[in-house]
Amino acid sequence: MQVTSNSAYRHHDLDGNVIDLPPGKVVCIGRNYLMHIHELNNAVPDKPLLFIKPSTSLVTLSESFDIPVNLGECHNEIELAILVAKPLTKVNVEQVSDAIWGYGLALDLTLRDVQDSLKRQGHPWERAKAFDGSCPISGFVLQSNIKDPQNVGFSLKVNGQVRQQGNSKDMLVSINALLSEISQSFTLLPGDVVLTGTPKGVGPLLVKDRLEIELKGFFTLTTEVK
Ligand code: ZN
Numbered sequence: 734m735q736v737t738s739n740s741a742y743r744h745h746d747l748d749g750n751v752i753d754l755p756p757g758k759v760v761c762i763g764r765n766y767l768m769h770i771h772e773l774n775n776a777v778p779d780k781p782l783l784f785i786k787p788s789t790s791l792v793t794l795s796e797s798f799d800i801p802v803n804l805g806e807c808h809n810e811i812e813l814a815i816l817v818a819k820p821l822t823k824v825n826v827e828q829v830s831d832a833i834w835g836y837g838l839a840l841d842l843t844l845r846d847v848q849d850s851l852k853r854q855g856h857p858w859e860r861a862k863a864f865d866g867s868c869p870i871s872g873f874v875l876q877s878n879i880k881d882p883q884n885v886g887f888s889l890k891v892n893g894q895v896r897q898q899g900n901s902k903d904m905l906v907s908i909n910a911l912l913s914e915i916s917q918s919f920t921l922l923p924g925d926v927v928l929t930g931t932p933k934g935v936g937p938l939l940v941k942d943r944l945e946i947e948l949k950g951f952f953t954l955t956t957e958v959k
Contacts, residue, residue, distance in 0.1 A: 742791045744816060744924065746835075747872040747952055754818060754834065754924035759786040759868050760915055761812075761841055765904050765930025772933045781906050781914050784858055786841075790868040791926070794840070794946065797957045798869045800938055805846025807938050810931035811889040811897045811946060813882075813908075814839040816873045821912060821921040829909040832921075835873035838887055838948050841928050842867045843935070870926065874951050883907055886949035889934070891942050899932030 744752040763782035764770045770777055792798055800807040818834035841862065848861035879885060882901060889897040906914065908929060915921060938944075938958050947953040 742793060744834075745793070745872045747874060749872065752816070752834065752873065754816065756788045756791050757817075757922050757925040758788060759790055759839075759926045759928060760784075760921065761786060761862070761928040762906065762911055762930045765906055765911075766899060766932045767903070767905065768933035769931055769935065772935070777905070781911060783915060783918070784862060786863045786868050789865045790863060792866045792869050794838075794869040794871045794954055794956055797959045798840075799866055799959045800842060800940070801844060801864060804844050806844070808843045808845045808935045809889060809891070809896065809938050809944075810841040810843055810935050811887060811899070812839055812841050812928040812931050813837075813885065813887060813899075813901050813948075814870055814873075815908060815912070815927040815929065817912075817921045817925045817927065818923055820923065821916040824913055824916045826909045826913045829912045830876075832912070833876045833908075835875045836879055836882055836885070836948070837871040837873040838946055838954075839868055839870040839926070839928055840946075841931060842869070842938075845935075845937070868926070868928075869956070871946065871948070871952065871954055874948070879951070885951075888947050888949070890945040890947075891936075891938070893943070893945075895934075896936060897932055897934035901929070903932065904929060
């Protein structure tokens with residue numbers, strides 16, 4: 734399989750079938766797992782910390798993906814990803830469930846040195862997190878096939894070693910509460926993706942690193958940093 738360039742990116746299921754939803758924005762939450770907040774010495778937010786990657790951040794997690802060069806460390810952040818199927822504007826928690834197409838895994842690639850510099854200056858994070866290709870993403874599992882999305886394990890191995898391991902039950906803000914919260918500020922559209930935060934274990938990726946990404950009970954993908 735060839736690396737999919739963004740212009741060719743489409744959402745797809747685990748069998749590679751294209752999902753008929755237009756790739757949209759990627760809404761991310763920062764600091765949704767306590768252990769990760771501690772590893773970066775951040776404060777626990779009293780409201781979810783949100784940021785957005787553009788649709789051009791999406792690339793298929795396939796045999797390999799690119800990371801930026803000469804911009805300092807590029808960190809892995811493995812995250813449970815949600816594919817939105819219906820518009821959500823100012824909805825309550827109960828209205829969220831039937832608007833979810835399914836679940837996958839994504840890497841919220843982060844230029845950590847750039848981000849640290851932006852944070853120090855009080856600037857937005859887009860240069861560190863929203864670059865083209867900053868969201869390599871798996872195929873999606875139909876939501877009806879996941880009995881309890883709020884109790885699903887996932888992991889990232891780098892060169893055979895477990896680097897990140899998480900379970901959605903450890904989220905500070907649950908999936909449905911997160912989508913409801915986002916929808917109070919701006920509309921989620923069909924084809925948008927929501928990333929739900931990363932567990933601890935972020936660290937620099939290097940060219941030629943072999944990654945193994947697993948959604949426990951559903952799929953394992955292997956890929957390489959180009
Ligand atoms: Zn993240």
